[in-house]
Amino acid sequence: MNTLLAPTAAPQTGASTAPLRIGPIELDAPVVLAPMAGITNTAFRRLCREYGAGLFVSEMITSRALVERNEVTMRLVTHHPSETTRSIQLYGVDPKTVAEAVRIIVAEDRADHIDLNFGCPVPKVTRKGGGSALPWKHSLFNEIVTGAVQAAEHLPLTVKMRKGIDENHLTYLDAGRMAEDAGVAAMALHGRTASQYYSGHADWSAIAKLKETITSVPVLGNGDIWSADDAVRMMAETGCDGVVVGRGCLGRPWLFGDLAAALGHLPTTPVDATLGFVADAFRRHAELLVEFFEDEDRGCKDIRKHVAWYFKGYPVGGDTRAALAKVSTLAEVDDLLATLELDAPYPGSAAEGQRGRAGSPKRTVLPQGWLDSHDIAAEHASEMTETEADTSGG
Numbered sequence: 001m002n003t004l005l006a007p008t009a010a011p012q013t014g015a016s017t018a019p020l021r022i023g024p025i026e027l028d029a030p031v032v033l034a035p036m037a038g039i040t041n042t043a044f045r046r047l048c049r050e051y052g053a054g055l056f057v058s059e060m061i062t063s064r065a066l067v068e069r070n071e072v073t074m075r076l077v078t079h080h081p082s083e084t085t086r087s088i089q090l091y092g093v094d095p096k097t098v099a100e101a102v103r104i105i106v107a108e109d110r111a112d113h114i115d116l117n118f119g120c121p122v123p124k125v126t127r128k129g130g131g132s133a134l135p136w137k138h139s140l141f142n143e144i145v146t147g148a149v150q151a152a153e154h155l156p157l158t159v160k161m162r163k164g165i166d167e168n169h170l171t172y173l174d175a176g177r178m179a180e181d182a183g184v185a186a187m188a189l190h191g192r193t194a195s196q197y198y199s200g201h202a203d204w205s206a207i208a209k210l211k212e213t214i215t216s217v218p219v220l221g222n223g224d225i226w227s228a229d230d231a232v233r234m235m236a237e238t239g240c241d242g243v244v245v246g247r248g249c250l251g252r253p254w255l256f257g258d259l260a261a262a263l264g265h266l267p268t269t270p271v272d273a274t275l276g277f278v279a280d281a282f283r284r285h286a287e288l289l290v291e292f293f294e295d296e297d298r299g300c301k302d303i304r305k306h307v308a309w310y311f312k313g314y315p316v317g318g319d320t321r322a323a324l325a326k327v328s329t330l331a332e333v334d335d336l337l338a339t340l341e342l343d344a345p346y347p348g349s350a351a352e353g354q355r356g357r358a359g360s361p362k363r364t365v366l367p368q369g370w371l372d373s374h375d376i377a378a379e380h381a382s383e384m385t386e387t388e389a390d391t392s393g394g
Contacts, residue, residue: 023156030242052256251309313350
């Protein structure tokens, strides 16, 4: 394991935390990489693992696409041999399809842990009642989770959710109780509603309330973890058993080493995060993407979207950034990185804080009459089955 840690100064180190257990799995650090579409593929997971410790979850996989053995989806559920504690997140709206997808994962030994997504706020999902809209329908949520837990057999199954649809339609406490009764091994809460999307600030008090409510399994907190100090503070303020990190690690895969050290699981040896250090991480990411796609052009095209995240706050000129965002070969990457002032020091606050999409609050798009009842109407059930087909391919 590469134990290089994050920038300039050691984070505030809290008391050594108890190991996080998710069913039979004991993690080296109470930290989980949140699934992010187009980001948390095998390449990025391997990179984060090289720097730190935790549980590294796949991109969200559509249950129907897995059952149909969609070619893209089958690539996404294939792990590199170096990945231990393999984790797959599934999305689905039909209990039978979700359960069948879980059975395939178990029968084909494709993962050691399965997570169910009930937090997606994307309109094309919520407009059919999926993602963060689904827990509003109690019986459907309960049927999906219960069926998936049973189908998972010996594998630990967890759920990830948001507070609810909006502040007037919160679902997380009811969903948490149902999930606990269904036998999940843990649950994670993003402290935002669907209508918040990624805007504003995460409500950590909701995480604390869920932790007070759920007593038999671990509760993980998600939202606004930009640094190891944030993780330490979240665990202290909410009592949660671990943290889930998404946008905070974009362009900073070494954050996982920083987190492990801050939470008491690795020696605190901060790196000198010069521009050269960041350039090396960027180059390694590009190399792993080329290996993952088995195509240099495609791998280099994929690294382009990471340029702004990696070099945030560093003295990298606009022309160089633009050129890095157009690379097609690893040789081009090497040539451009060689032109940088590699001994430029870590820029401090300019490189910290929010990264990735934020947006603004927006009304959650829902099926007509969705909020009228917690029961699922026949027409809504039909619409929701179509949702999985709409998002087939992972």
